[in-house]
Amino acid sequence: xxxxxxxxxxxxxxxxxxxxxxxxxxxxxxxxxxxxxxxxxxxxxxxxxxxxxxxxxxxxxxxxxxxxxxxxxxxxxxxxxxxxxxxxxxxxxxxxxxxxxxxxxxxxxxxxxxxxxxxxxxxxxxxxxxxxxxxxxxxxxxxxxxx
Amino acid sequence: xxxxxxxxxxxxxxxxxxxxxxxxxxxxxxxxxxxxxxxxxxxxxxxxxxxxxxxxxxxxxxxxxxxxxxxxxxxxxxxxxxxxxxxxxxxxxxxxxxxxxxxxxxxxxxxxxxxxxxxxxxxxxxxxxxxxxxxxxxxxxxxxxxx
DNA sequence: ATAATTGAGGATAAATTTGTCTTTAATATT
DNA sequence: AATATTAAAGACAAATTTATCCTCAATTAT
Numbered sequence: 001x002x003x004x005x006x007x008x009x010x011x012x013x014x015x016x017x018x019x020x021x022x023x024x025x026x027x028x029x030x031x032x033x034x035x036x037x038x039x040x041x042x043x044x045x046x047x048x049x050x051x052x053x054x055x056x057x058x059x060x061x062x063x064x065x066x067x068x069x070x071x072x073x074x075x076x077x078x079x080x081x082x083x084x085x086x087x088x089x090x091x092x093x094x095x096x097x098x099x100x101x102x103x104x105x106x107x108x109x110x111x112x113x114x115x116x117x118x119x120x121x122x123x124x125x126x127x128x129x130x131x132x133x134x135x136x137x138x139x140x141x142x143x144x145x146x147x
Numbered sequence: 148x149x150x151x152x153x154x155x156x157x158x159x160x161x162x163x164x165x166x167x168x169x170x171x172x173x174x175x176x177x178x179x180x181x182x183x184x185x186x187x188x189x190x191x192x193x194x195x196x197x198x199x200x201x202x203x204x205x206x207x208x209x210x211x212x213x214x215x216x217x218x219x220x221x222x223x224x225x226x227x228x229x230x231x232x233x234x235x236x237x238x239x240x241x242x243x244x245x246x247x248x249x250x251x252x253x254x255x256x257x258x259x260x261x262x263x264x265x266x267x268x269x270x271x272x273x274x275x276x277x278x279x280x281x282x283x284x285x286x287x288x289x290x291x292x293x294x
Numbered sequence: 295a296t297a298a299t300t301g302a303g304g305a306t307a308a309a310t311t312t313g314t315c316t317t318t319a320a321t322a323t324t
Numbered sequence: 325a326a327t328a329t330t331a332a333a334g335a336c337a338a339a340t341t342t343a344t345c346c347t348c349a350a351t352t353a354t
Contacts, residue, residue: 001148001236001239001241002241002243004243007241007242007243008243010241010242011242011243011244014242014254036244077255089148092148094148094149094154094157095154095157095158095161095289096149096151096154096155096158097158097183097288097289097290097291098291099288099290099291099292100288104288105286105287105288106287106288106289107161107278107279107281107282107287107289108224108269108273108278109287110287111269111273112269114265115262115265115266115269118261118262118265119262122255122258122259122262126255126258131254131255132254134254135254139252140252140253140254140256140257141244141246141247141251141252141253142242142244142253142254143244143246144244144245144246145246
């Protein structure tokens, strides 16, 4: 559904948000390991998330790393997709038609629009904090390792 | 959501299935134009759909082209995705986690699984014929041109 | 100040996807 | 049989995505 970049971005943001060892920032190495993503590539993604529209923040130097403000935690998950340039995926026609619309629907439109709506709602109502909290509780996970 | 290849494939199959000028096959040029796809690339895709698991059929030579049997029209749309190597997209974890499951869910799992289920149901219950019929009726479209 | 640590930024590379072109094979028509 | 038409097949090219690496800048600690 999403690109690897977007997937890594979502995982990284959730992982960073879930860290509540107050004031302890998370380093690239730790993040990449935690979310099972290639380190250097993850660095690029974190760079985008830090720059562009400032979802996360960073500090360089010893004990530096990434963190997210309480304010940013209130952002809907969709914001992460947007910053990664994939906000549109949720709006797109399943058949890839630019002109697909209510007045000129594709053969899948009528049925898919109901699903699309839920998808959009999900990504717009769930906040980064919501997901991070779930994870902190220990009910959900974000890596591919078994234990 | 899907790759261009899968999108073109879906559009092409629906377009071919919608043609009911009995026994008149559709040529590559016509198909590509009708579904707004690059001709040569579409040729490759039609080749896959014709070979692999035989969703559509073809004949070479004058008046040759592509067509689909009534039997193949009964196939669920998902079959097209499968042949294009994208059947898995519908099952995948939104965060891209290979290990995401009911017992080890990702932070989006609980909510997304409900949507995923509908998505799978849609692609498994809708047949190629269903979509083609809609199109033949003239209620739905498959190209990006306005008129 | 110096050294060590860590992210930022840029260049580059590998892999994959998307796309084109040319030749060959099959079929139909003359 | 010769010619024309059309898909198949293969080689190749362009574009995009994914990934790595190296140097620079910022920050901290000594």
